[in-house]
Amino acid sequence: MNITVMITCIGGGLSAQFIQSIKASSRHNLRIVGVDTNDTPAARHFCDTFHRVPSGDAPEYFDKIKSICAQESVDLIFPCADEEALTLAAHKAELLITGTTVACNDLDLLQIFTNKLTTYKKLAQLGIELPIWKEATGQESTLSAVREIMDITGEAVVKLPTARGGRGTLVISNSLTETISFEGSRELHMNLQTFMEKHLSQLPSEPIMIMERLVEPVHDLDILSWQGQCHYLIPRKRLNSALPNEGHILIENTPMAEIGRKVAQELKTSWIFDIDFMTTKDGKPAVLEINPRASGSLSVAIAAGMPLFDDMLSLYGDEPIAPTHQSYNQIIFPYTALAKR
Known part of the structure; x- marks a missing residue:
């Protein structure tokens, strides 16, 4: 099959490897259109053509993608970032009319997946066993949930439902005497007293997730x-x-x-x-x-x-x-x- 595929967010660390791998296909003749928010990702050199685009949640993102699809006769878009997948999923029908398919699930599913609370609620509905977790809103509710889970497991994790890559994640354990960053991740580890004094009041007002430490x-x-x-x-x-x-x-x-x-x-x-x-x-x-x-x-x-x-x-x-x-x-x-x- 001859096919033109747009790969988004090609600035990732393994993007060059990925593009080389899929272009080596013995079954399909791929023409790769790479797009990214930066001008100089190394992976652009392995694409057949490259375009710079706005971030996936920018108002002008979809119009730019649609224009590139028309210019390059793109058959299939393979989104590689959450924001891009959400925006493109919202415009699936419009793109399909012009001959371009978006290779991701429909928007209703993606909106479940991009929020940890809605994900856990859906998994619970499916009967999938989950770790101990609670939803909390506000300081009093959050502190109560943290203490309850710590009483059961000795530790608790506070997560922002829509954050990615460990951003905003707080691990609370009374075995700690100081706040530490965990092995280069974006997590912060601390004891309960530090959490109450320095972080509890800084949490957003919308619902957050508290769970046992895995x-x-x-x-x-x-x-x-x-x-x-x-x-x-x-x-x-x-x-x-x-x-x-x-x-x-x-x-x-x-x-x-x-x-x-x-x-x-x-x-x-x-x-x-x-x-x-x-x-x-x-x-x-x-x-x-x-x-x-x-x-x-x-x-x-x-x-x-x-x-x-x-x-x-x-x-x-x-x-x-x-x-x-x-x-x-x-x-x-x-x-x-x-x-x-």
């Missing part, structure tokens, strides 16, 4: 589904929980995969997306969040021999796909390389 490492579950049917469920364990681009080990984790399967089947998902997991202290998989688009480290699974993107294109083109054997215990790691044009 156990590392973080796992990513890559899912390719089509109208609820799962074709890939690939669990990967991060070598560094705070830095997903530092490598993964592909593992076999049936409980984790079955949660992903249930989400896909019950919500009738399509395209590629991923679920982030940790575990509870008794070793059970616990959903951290469901991403509204593919993982930024999707190229890890492709490098391990899983042709998710190829098969996604085949499903989009109504072409049959063959089962792929999944190899476990592979370590996929990054290294520095050079290329020339």
